[in-house]
Amino acid sequence: MTATLLAAVERPAHRDPQVLRWLGAYTASTLGDSVYHLALSWAAVRGGSPAEAGLVLAVSAVPRALLMLGGGVVADRFGPRRVVIASDTVRCLVVLLVAALLLVASPTLWTLAGIALVFGIVDALFMPAVGALPPRLAPHDQLARVQGMRGLAYRSGAVLGAPLGGLAVALGGPGIAFAVAGALFALSLPLLLGLRLRPLSGAAEDRSGTALGDLAAGLRYLRGHRVLGPLMIVIALSDLGFVGPLNVGLALLSDERGWGAAGIGWILAGFGVGAGGASLLLSVKGRVPRAGAVLGWSMAVGAVSIGALAYVPQLPLAVAVALSVGLLAGLSGALCGALVQTECDPAYLGRVSAVSGLCSLGLAPLGFPLTGAAIGLWGVGPVFTTSAAVCALAGLYGLSVRAVRRAELPR
Incomplete structure (x- = not known):
């Protein structure tokens, strides 16, 4: 029996049934989320003006930003598995x-806004819980690989979900799309219910x-940690510099x-290909090897590609530059996630993941209007260059x- 347990502990993440079960659930949930957002966008555009549709789509960001830290507390208090299951059940x-x-x-616009509000609240609980799950599924030395697998699942869900x-x-309008999203959320539930978590280890x-x-x-805990505290500043700065150009500046550049x-x-x-x-x-x-140094240099070098994107004249060259941005930003982002997973005491991982998510999904989007206004005043090139400097x-x-x-990262 001891040999069996040892083999289970030493099993690589890509062969671990628990990790694969979680990965399947996460992929289904990500696909469902992508389909839901497209259905909501289409229904909002068909039901109102562009400004009203934009307001509906922005509603979910408010509770997500306000409640994210509380979601980390909930994940650590009640366990990430329970929170993820409850979140996907509500979304379904x-x-x-x-x-x-x-x-x-x-549906009226008020109905659609109410749906977006519910999803924003659920996201504030779901995201920290997802970040806290891997250490309870895989050995410490497999967490970096799990982070890479999670990144692949996310990219797959985002790429396949839209089409x-x-x-x-x-085929059937927004109603059929919402039904497909619900079916995908439902698909994640039996996989999540079958998960068996590892006991927590670490400081009290x-x-x-x-x-x-x-x-x-x-x-x-986060403030006193010699790696995690500074790493949150790195994540916040990189997101503030990166998210605006990718989401707002790219449309204006095109x-x-x-x-x-x-x-x-x-x-x-x-x-997407580069990040994947x-x-x-x-x-x-x-x-x-030397994950911290590779993280820093990939961010610094990747910033050059972000700035260069605003100055390339032909689309094929812009696609090539975007691929390099994705590769370097994807590498630095994956390493950030892996270091958070491996450095953090699992008892605090929900709250630490919430702080990290707040930087990415709460603070960075606040710069969208500023990015658009700055491009209107000074043009695409100076704004992309400034954003690259922040990265x-x-x-x-x-x-x-x-x-x-x-x-x-652990060996």
Whole structure:
């Protein structure tokens, strides 16, 4: 029996049934999320003005930003598996209810905004819990490989979800697309229910008995950690510099160059291929030597590609530059995630993942209006260059902090 347990512990992540079960559930959930967002976008555009549709799509960002830290407390208090199962159950029921309603009536914008609000609340719980699950599924030395596999699953869901949602809308309208999203969320549930988690290991947690006290304890832990504290600053700076150009600047750049919507699609495809390649590298190798230094340099060098994207005149060259951005940003992002997973005490991982997610999904999107306004005033080139400088600053800051620069993934 001891030999069997030892073999289970030493089993690589890509052969571990628990990890593969979780990965299948995560892929199904990501696909469902992509289909849901496309169905919501289409229903909102058909039901109101472009400004009203934009407002509906922005509603979910508010609770996600406000409640993300609380979601980390919930994940650590009640266990990430329970929270993920509850989140996907709610999402499944909500979109199936909407699909049923669309069979008898057209949804109002208020209805769509309510759905987006519910999803924003659920996302604030789901995202920290997903970040806290891997250490309870795989051995410590397999967490980097799990992070790479998770990146591949996310990219696959994002790439395949949009055409799947578009096909569903074309065949039967938003109602069918919502039904498909609900079915995908439902598919994740039996896989999640079959998970068997590893016991927590690490330092005893400082609990005060209240949710606010748990949050304060998590923030104290993060502030005092020699790697994780500075790493949160690296993540925040890189996201602030990177997210605006990719989400807002890219559309304005394509319009300025005359590449149109197809140009945006090709550039995003190049980015996705590069980011997927970085995730595949980490999945196969399982470990990158001198991870902290590679993280910093990949951010700094990748910043050059971000700045260059605004100055390339032809679309094929822009796609090639976007591929390099995806490769370097994907590598640095995967290494950030892997270091968070391996450096953090599992008892605090929900709250640490929440802080990391807040940087990416709460603070960075606040710069979207500023990015658009700045491009209107100064043009695409100066804004992309400034954003690239912020990304470079993130990498250089990581390299300047000795604990981050010398951080290693476990062997």
